[in-house]
Amino acid sequence: MAAAESQPVTSTTRSSGLPRFSGAVMGVLHTALGVILLFVVLVNFVNAVSRYLFGISPVGADELMVYIVIWTVMIAAIVSLILRSHINVNLLPFYTSGRARHVLHIIHDAAAILACGYATYASWLFIGRISRLGVTSMGLGIPMTIPHAALLVGFAGLTVTGAIMLIRDVLAFARNAPHAEVKS
Template identity: 40%
Template sequence: MAFEDKFETPPAAGTSHVSRIAVSAVRLLLGLVLIGLVLLNVVNALARATGIVVIGVDEVLVFGMIWMVMLGMLLVTADRGHIALELLATRVGSRTAHVFSIVTHTVMAASCAYAAYQSFLFVQRVNAAGQTSMALGMPMLIPHSALVVGFGGTALIAALLVISDIQALMSQPRLKAAP
């Protein structure tokens, strides 16, 4: 059984086979990282119960979760799976749903682009200062870059969804008023 068959993401309108494989791979990676973080947390709890403190585990758990949330945000946006957006969009007609999606994804693209830019400026300052984490000495560039990747990627995906929705809206026939 091929990788793409086992972890196939259901095809959405306008998605390519390559993008579905990429999404499936990211989902698999996030699942494996989550399992690893849970196991690490169990080992850390058992070690503490026996009086052993493992230095840096808490940092790895927090930094891992930050990256998981930011990468998960990319997947949820690409799947159009934000709960509030999905709830409203399913209760209106097709044309209205496209208009609603255009507006919400435009706002999302703009706000995430702004957040990504501000995060990038902060990462630059953290990197210039040479700031490292307290336990592991990990450059703080690594965990803070998750925000740049997450918000920047979400802004890009939301912008692509706006373009897709505009194309879909333009291709739909308009209802004519009765004479």
């Protein structure tokens, strides 16, 4: 029964190169997102130093940090769903194996598709409303559709990722085969 359990993809796995390539892409994305967050910390540091030491407040620095963090979080959410490294209560899947684990993953995937699909739709409607109004940010003067598009892109990406994972998990259930988790 141990063969039916989920097995991480490593460089020694004899499968197609796609899981290894996916793992490499996820690793690059993790690194890029970390560098972006370090940039936000740098902007915050420069903002604080210039504000409290020199009495100069850079226009739009706070907005820039918030918008970058929102985009980073939404992209990281997609990466986390792909890797199944998101925060979840996985006691039940952890202690199950074989077909029972596949069923739990299928339920998880379906719930992700429903929730994220609805959030994608709501984000689309909201962006439509604010684009008609022509709202711009106060500091940087950028259209507010740009920061709000992060939610649309993020939830749409989560919906598509959930659909791909649902197909993968249904096929694994049908074959009663272990499915390979992408590891960064």
